[in-house]
Amino acid sequence: MNMPVKIEYFKNPKNSELTAAELDAFARELDQIKQEVLDDLGEKDAKYIRRVYASVRYSSLLGRALLFAGWFPPAWLLGTGLLGFAKIMENMELGHNVMHGQYDWMNDPKFNGQTYEWDTVGTSDNWRQTHNYKHHTYTNIKGMDDDIGYGLLRLFPEQRWKPGFLFQPVYSIPFCLLFQWGVAIQNLEIGKLIYKRKSMAQFKREWQPAQKKIAKQLLRDYVFFPLIAGPSAIPVFTGNLVANGIRNIWTFSIIFCGHFTKDAEVFPKTVLQDESRGHWYMRQIRGSSNLTGSEAFHILTGHLSHQIEHHLFPDIPARRYRQIAPKVEAVCEKYGLNYNNASFVKQFGEVVGRIFKYALPFKK
Numbered sequence: 001m002n003m004p005v006k007i008e009y010f011k012n013p014k015n016s017e018l019t020a021a022e023l024d025a026f027a028r029e030l031d032q033i034k035q036e037v038l039d040d041l042g043e044k045d046a047k048y049i050r051r052v053y054a055s056v057r058y059s060s061l062l063g064r065a066l067l068f069a070g071w072f073p074p075a076w077l078l079g080t081g082l083l084g085f086a087k088i089m090e091n092m093e094l095g096h097n098v099m100h101g102q103y104d105w106m107n108d109p110k111f112n113g114q115t116y117e118w119d120t121v122g123t124s125d126n127w128r129q130t131h132n133y134k135h136h137t138y139t140n141i142k143g144m145d146d147d148i149g150y151g152l153l154r155l156f157p158e159q160r161w162k163p164g165f166l167f168q169p170v171y172s173i174p175f176c177l178l179f180q181w182g183v184a185i186q187n188l189e190i191g192k193l194i195y196k197r198k199s200m201a202q203f204k205r206e207w208q209p210a211q212k213k214i215a216k217q218l219l220r221d222y223v224f225f226p227l228i229a230g231p232s233a234i235p236v237f238t239g240n241l242v243a244n245g246i247r248n249i250w251t252f253s254i255i256f257c258g259h260f261t262k263d264a265e266v267f268p269k270t271v272l273q274d275e276s277r278g279h280w281y282m283r284q285i286r287g288s289s290n291l292t293g294s295e296a297f298h299i300l301t302g303h304l305s306h307q308i309e310h311h312l313f314p315d316i317p318a319r320r321y322r323q324i325a326p327k328v329e330a331v332c333e334k335y336g337l338n339y340n341n342a343s344f345v346k347q348f349g350e351v352v353g354r355i356f357k358y359a360l361p362f363k364k
Helices: 020-040 043-067 073-099 124-137 163-177 179-186 190-194 200-228 230-259 277-286 295-300 307-312 318-334 344-357
Strands: none
Touching (some): 043 073, 073 230, 163 344, 179 200, 179 230, 200 230, 230 307, 295 318
């Protein structure tokens, strides 16, 4: 008898329960969508990522050059804006997607997912461990996916409440402003050191590469460029500071909208027992949220505005998500699964609502 497969925490009434046979069929349809993209990869994708690389390089150079004349307010504003744009594009559309291996097939060292090093204080190797492996394998599984609240925020009722969460509406603001730092230290698991579940010797070994990367970034943005700017040292320093802040706010907002909206779900470790491909796909969909917007908006998000498609297919070029989104949505509708897609304003409002609501010991 082909009964619906019940998974604990799969409780959103907007979603249907699927039988094992339906889950297998569901997985085959999604696999077919992915294969159609893989079969079509080619020069147009390579040209696109090269254009992104060039836009990052030249907007960064122009932005930094304008900051050298930063004593003139319009130059400072334009230079800071261009540098902020370059950092967003490098972080979201270039670095994030390249490090997922989306362009490894090009065999171009600049776009190799295992060797690319991005323009943030966190090392790419740490990110590949916490994000590529942990988050994308164990998406929204409590106790296994460290991206659930990043160890700082309670965003789901399934997370155990502690008195410190009462202050999360306040400390979520500096976390947003300094988001790259939260990502940088995430893999260090400082909580384990505090509670004696990790030795100081192990922490020091893990800290060394992070320390080197942090020092490199700080010296470049806040020492080297201000020094060579001479009399424009202060405008260059502040321009770099604001550009990094712009990038942090943007990435925090897009990432949180993709994971912590009202309908996003978390799951217990038991879902891993005999998890089929269909189960895994279903977990990605039910733990993710999309954003509507223009083509420019999608590019600035690194196409993480299509978080559902990204979680389903993290290793195909993100520029293809817009193309396949209607097909994925149609498959979700066919199998009775909620395709969570709304405007940035609506989704971010739900994120803020969660931050305030679950600061209190609510259980639902």
